[in-house]
Structure formats: structure tokens, C-alpha cells
Amino acid sequence: MSDISLLRAEFPILKQTENGQPLVYLDSAATTQKPQSVIDAITQYYTQENANVHRGVYGLSERATEKYEGAREKVRALLNAKSTQEIIFVRGATEAINLVAATWARDQLQAGDEVLITEMEHHSNIVPWQLLRDQLGIRLNVLRINALGEVCLNAMASMLTPKTKLVSITHMSNALGTINPVKEMIALAHGVGAKVMVDGAQAVAHMKVDVQDLNCDFYAFSGHKTYGPTGIGVLYGKQSLLEAMSPYQAGGDMIYSVTFEKTQYNVLPYKFEAGTPNIAGAIGLGVAVDFLNRVGQDAIGAYEHELMVYATEQLQTIDGLRIIGQAKNKGGVVSFVVEGVHPHDVATLMDQDGIAVRASHHCAMPVMQHFKVPSTIRASLGIYNNFEDIDRLVASVQEAIQMLR
Numbered sequence: 001m002s003d004i005s006l007l008r009a010e011f012p013i014l015k016q017t018e019n020g021q022p023l024v025y026l027d028s029a030a031t032t033q034k035p036q037s038v039i040d041a042i043t044q045y046y047t048q049e050n051a052n053v054h055r056g057v058y059g060l061s062e063r064a065t066e067k068y069e070g071a072r073e074k075v076r077a078l079l080n081a082k083s084t085q086e087i088i089f090v091r092g093a094t095e096a097i098n099l100v101a102a103t104w105a106r107d108q109l110q111a112g113d114e115v116l117i118t119e120m121e122h123h124s125n126i127v128p129w130q131l132l133r134d135q136l137g138i139r140l141n142v143l144r145i146n147a148l149g150e151v152c153l154n155a156m157a158s159m160l161t162p163k164t165k166l167v168s169i170t171h172m173s174n175a176l177g178t179i180n181p182v183k184e185m186i187a188l189a190h191g192v193g194a195k196v197m198v199d200g201a202q203a204v205a206h207m208k209v210d211v212q213d214l215n216c217d218f219y220a221f222s223g224h225k226t227y228g229p230t231g232i233g234v235l236y237g238k239q240s241l242l243e244a245m246s247p248y249q250a251g252g253d254m255i256y257s258v259t260f261e262k263t264q265y266n267v268l269p270y271k272f273e274a275g276t277p278n279i280a281g282a283i284g285l286g287v288a289v290d291f292l293n294r295v296g297q298d299a300i301g302a303y304e305h306e307l308m309v310y311a312t313e314q315l316q317t318i319d320g321l322r323i324i325g326q327a328k329n330k331g332g333v334v335s336f337v338v339e340g341v342h343p344h345d346v347a348t349l350m351d352q353d354g355i356a357v358r359a360s361h362h363c364a365m366p367v368m369q370h371f372k373v374p375s376t377i378r379a380s381l382g383i384y385n386n387f388e389d390i391d392r393l394v395a396s397v398q399e400a401i402q403m404l405r
């Protein structure tokens with residue numbers, strides 16, 4: 001593992017103070033901070049390389065295109081996809097899931113067909129399927145979680161039927177930290193002929209993801225949760241599926257030829273990238289991928305796991321504190337509630353100590369309903385966090401409770 005203090009120094013925002021205190025950033029599940037290399041790449045693009053892609057025959061445009069397509073190749077290698085044709089640049093995980101719902105699912109599903117999700121999904125992997133349910137008359141089935149915040153593979157197997165056409169599951173829960181056994185879940189789903197979409201928004205920055213090994217049909221993630229910029233993300237799809245899908249949005253770049261009578265669509269991946277893309281975002285994401293490769297996703301995950309275990313142990317010493325989500329296989333997320341105090345009040349007081357944690361439903365209201373809490377305080381980890389951050393977190397929670405009780 002690289003020296004954490006050296007890695008931490010690569011993130012300029014962490015040098016600043018909040019409310020007079022050194023910033024302790026514990027909201028990486030919402031968005032990660034950005035290393036200087038990513039910030040520099042975006043600045044360099046706008047200062048020296050800015051031109052539209054795929055269109056100009058002049059050098060500047062060719063260089064911008066090279067960088068943009070270079071970023072696609074980096075993402076392909078990161079996910080171990082077979083081809084760059086399987087890597088679609090989108091706005092983020094939300095758009096990736098909506099793309100699959102609006103194209104593949106809309107084309108393939110009919111009234112009575114079933115989509116299976118889990119109870120721990122982010123709203124972005126619930127609401128698109130509810131829209132389709134209302135529009136097409138499909139059924140949306142929910143695989144429940146247990147008291148630890150885990151799914152049960154036997155329960156999943158019993159819910160799969162020949163009518164199950166799609167299983168759409170999160171790789172790691174943003175609200176609980178649970179890492180799902182997605183490879184086994186994909187195999188089960190394929191057993192009844194269902195396709196599988198994996199929401200990897202919380203996974204890619206914390207573990208190695210190999211889409212061929214997983215054998216998922218679609219995989220989504222967001223650049224901004226993987227040390228890259230906002231407004232850029234990735235949809236991976238198996239080439240045969242993407243080839244057969246209708247376009248998502250229509251406009252420039254996604255066409256091969258247009259007459260008023262007929263339009264021929266462009267080849268993959270451009271068929272799904274209508275209009276001028278987020279060029280700077282893709283280039284920045286490419287450099288974030290370099291960062292992930294340099295540090296190593298598995299090494300990041302292992303280090304964050306150590307921090308998560310330490311944070312859990314320390315927090316559990318606090319009277320009346322309950323950890324929400326205690327899965328055996330868990331990433332760097334610690335969600336908790338404290339008896340007699342409101343999460344928002346605790347987090348507001350913690351902000352005074354320079355500690356950024358989230359108090360909310362984390363866009364996973366059904367998880368809150370399952371655990372019968374309105375919201376939780378969530379500390380979520382990134383590679384720049386250290387044990388001192390955890391000590392300050394714990395001390396700040398203790399102080400806040402003393403003030404509020």
C-alpha cells in the first residue's frame with residue numbers, strides 16, 4: 001500500500017480548514033475528492049486542447065479526440081471489457097441505468113414480465129423500473145434484506161421465474177456498505193434467462209471490477225465517485241446487446257447518415273453518445289483511472305476496510321449508538337443512529353468540528369424504512385482518510401451527543 005500521507009497530499013482540498021478546523025472529509029460515497037492530476041488534466045484540456053471531438057480535421061480536434069478516446073480505452077482496461085465499443089460515456093450511474101431502462105428494457109419487456117431489484121437499491125435503481133412498470137405493466141419484485149443488511153441467495157433463487165427478464169442490483173450499497181455477491185447473483189439470474197444490470201456506483205473506487213469475470217450484461221458507474229469529475233460516467237454493455245438496442249437520445253455523432261426519409265445510426269459506442277459529449281470530464285476520468293491503477297483498487301478496498309472496522313469498533317463504544325448495516329462483506333461505509341438525538345443535529349454540530357459526514361436517507365428510503373429510522377449519519381471512506389480522521393469522528397460524535405442530550 002502506498003504511503004497514505006503522500007496520497008493524501010495529492011488532494012488539494014484536504015489542505016483547507018472548515019470552521020477553523022482541518023477538514024475531515026467522510027462523504028466519499030456522495031462524491032470523492034479529486035487528486036491534483038485530475039484537476040490538472042481538466043485545466044490542461046481547456047487551456048491547451050479544447051476542441052470538439054470526432055469532427056475537426058485540424059490538429060487540435062484530432063488531439064482532443066485522441067485524448068477522449070484514450071480515456072475510453074483506459075476505462076475498458078479498468079473494467080476488462082472486451083472492446084471499447086462496449087464503453088458508453090454517460091453523465092453518471094443514474095443516466096446509465098435510465099439508458100438501459102429507456103432502450104433495452106423498453107424494447108424487450110412486455111406486460112407481465114418481471115424485473116427484480118433488492119431492497120437496498122439507490123433510488124436511481126428503483127424509480128426507472130417503477131416508471132416502466134407504470135408504462136408497460138411489468139412487475140417490479142424486491143429481494144428483501146436481513147437484519148444485517150444482506151441479501152440471501154436462496155431467497156433470490158426462489159424469486160426468479162421464467163418471467164424474470166432483468167435483475168438490476170447494486171454491487172455495493174451506499175447506505176449500508178454491504179458488498180453483494182454479484183457474481184453468484186448474476187449466475188442465478190442467467191439460469192432463468194434474465195439479463196443483469198449491476199449498479200457499480202459504489203464499487204469501482206473500492207474494488208477490482210472485471211465485467212467478463214462477473215459476466216454481467218450491463219455495468220454502471222459514476223466518474224465523480226471514482227476520484228474523477230462530475231458529469232461523466234460509464235455504461236458498460238455486452239456488445240451483442242448494445243448492437244440490438246435502439247438509440248437513447250438522437251442528434252449529432254450518433255448517426256452515420258441522415259436524409260428526411262431515413263437515418264442510419266452510427267456504430268458503437270457512438271450510437272449512444274448523441275451530441276457533444278463531456279470531453280473534459282472523460283479526459284479527467286481517464287486520469288482518475290490512472291490514479292486508481294497506480295494505487296490499486298483492491299489495495300484501496302483493503303485499507304478502507306481496516307478503517308471501517310476501526311471506526312465501527314470505536315463508534316460502538318458510544319452509549320446508545322447503533323450501526324445500521326453489519327454485513328459480513330462490507331466496504332468503507334459506516335451508517336449509524338444514536339438513541340435520543342436526530343442525525344441532522346449531530347451532523348450539523350460535527351460540521352463545526354470540520355467533519356463532513358452525511359445525515360440523510362442517502363437516496364435509499366426503502367433501506368431507512370427497513371431499519372425503521374428516518375435517516376442515518378453516514379461516514380464513508382476514501383483512500384485519503386486515516387486513523388486520525390476516525391478518532392476525530394468519534395470524538396466529535398461524542399461531543400455532539402453530550403450537547404444534544
Ligand SMILES: Cc1ncc(COP(=O)(O)O)c(C=O)c1O
Nearest residue numbers: 092093094122124174199201222
Ligand atoms: C449505489 C448508487 N447508485 C447510484 C448512484 C447515483 O449516482 P449518480 O448520482 O452519480 O448518478 C449513487 C449515488 O450516490 C449510488 O450510491
